[in-house]
Amino acid sequence: MDLPPLVAPAPELTDAELRRYARHLCVPEIGEEGQRRLKNARVLCVGAGGLGSPALLYLAAAGVGTLGIVDDDTVDESNLQRQVIHGQATLGSPKTASAARRIADLNPLVRVVEVRERLTSGNAERILAGWDLVLDGTDNFGTRYLISDACELAGVPHVWGSILRFDGQYSVFWAAHGPTYRDLYPVPPAPGSVPNCAEAGVLGVLPGLLGTAMAVEAVKLVTGAGTTMxxxxxxxxxxxxxxxxxxxAPAPGRPPVTLLRDVDGDIGEVAAACAAPGEQAAPGDVPSVTAAELAALLAERERGEADFDLVDVREPYEARLAAIPGARLVPLAGFESGEALARFDPSRRVLLHCKAGSRSERALRLLRAAGHADVAHLEGGVLAWIEQVDQGQRPY
Structure with missing residues (x-):
């Protein structure tokens, strides 16, 4: 859709800006006026990860005057396969600080605003206030719905992208002129039915394509050039x-957003919040144990006071990176194919775990469907185990 420019032009460009953005100035659809609009723009990026990295780099290089970065995470070694705004020198640093450092080196004319917070319904209205445009570079359904709702309330457009393995999607949402994220996905998927990038993986170069495409849409929205998504x-x-x-297109009859739900990125709570009036999301029936409870059970098993089968449903390489002592490895694919189900004794209790909980929940449901009644999984997976029980291991 063709839209008018989102941002008014800033005052005249300086000589330094004329030199830096010379290749933009000779593009008729941008020119000096478009560059002045970019200079005057305030663009907020939620997430400085795979999608946020290329988007932030190219928007900074393009001369967006003020870039905001919302992220409460720190740089981990596993990020560097795809999150190209970070580097070895910033491992362990807040992602906002790492990104700001790289942007300052790339284009010192850009002002960076760091927001080291997790976006929630309690702070979204405050964080989004005063921005012209929002980029959604997050990787979970709860935050995506929250961003869409917050942008609808604020009356601002947002550019969205999503990646998984070899696949990517992107679009522009703006309630005042067209559809929102809720028109694309009216109801979130069931908990555990869709893996995230940490569990399913992602081709490292794929975020470069999709994040750059998101940056293109941002430039078009700010300057009014071309046809947006x-x-x-x-x-x-x-x-x-x-x-x-x-x-x-906007879904017929979809009620406008009037308040922000307290979803905190939890898919189950989002599903309940999205349910139609009089409709309730199905309650979960997923027996679980905490990391502390599992530690106590393992101690009892060691003393011969308890018997159960502890099963790790992750991939072999993951078990090499971090493990719970006493677990045997049966990857989820064996449950999904049915090949592994016959290897369990129906009379013996089974405790399952994965990295964060979604795959073990999937395996639990498959095992129970096959007739195994006494089965539970570890809340939060290996990450919870490392945080609460075995701090000597390193999360991956």
Whole structure:
């Protein structure tokens, strides 16, 4: 959809800006006026990870005057495979600080605002106040719905992207002129039904494509150049190197957002919040144990006072990085194919775990469907175990 420029032009460019942005100035659709709009723009990026990294780098290079970065995480070694704004020198640093440092080196004319907070319903209105445009570079459904709702309340557009393995999607949402994220996905998926990038993986170069495409949409929205992705969703399959596009319109009868739900990124709570009036999300029936409870059970098993089968449903490489002593490895694929189900004694209790809990929940449901009644999984997975019981291991 063609839209008017989102931002008014700033005063005249300095000589330094004229030199830096010379290749923009000779592009008719941008020119000096468009560059002045970019200089005057305030763009907020939620997430300084795989999608946020290229988007922030290219928006900084393009001359966006003020960039905001919302992220409460720190740089981990596993991030560097795809989060190209960070580097070895900033391992352990807040991602906002690491990104700000790289942006300052790339373009010192850009002002960076760091927001070292997790976006929640309690702070979203405050954090989004005063920004012209929001980029959603997050990786969980709860925060995506929250960003969409907060932008609808604030009356600002937002650019969204999503990646998993070899696949990516992106679009522009703006309630005042077209559809929102809720029109694309009216109800979140069931808890545990969709893995995140940490569990399913992602091709490291894929965020570069999608994050850069998001930055292109941001530049177009700010300057009024071209036709935006509002009302369209683009998908990319890296394995076949093919792009597809589908039209998207506001869902008829969808009520406008009037308040922000206290979802805190939890898919189960989001599902309840999205349910139609009189409709309730199905209650979870997932027996679980905490990390402390598992530690006590393992001690009892060591003393011969308890008997159970502790099963790790992750991949072999993950077990090499971090493990719970006494667990045997049975990857989730064996549960899904049915091949592993026959290897369990129906009379013996089974405790399952994965990295964070979603895969073990999936395995639990499959095992119970096969007739195993006494089965539970570890809340929070290995990450909870390391945080609460075995701090000597390093999270991955």
């Amino acid at each position: 509002l009302g369209r969703v683009s998908t990319y399959d890296a394995l076949s190197a093919r792009w597809w596009e589908i039209p998207l």
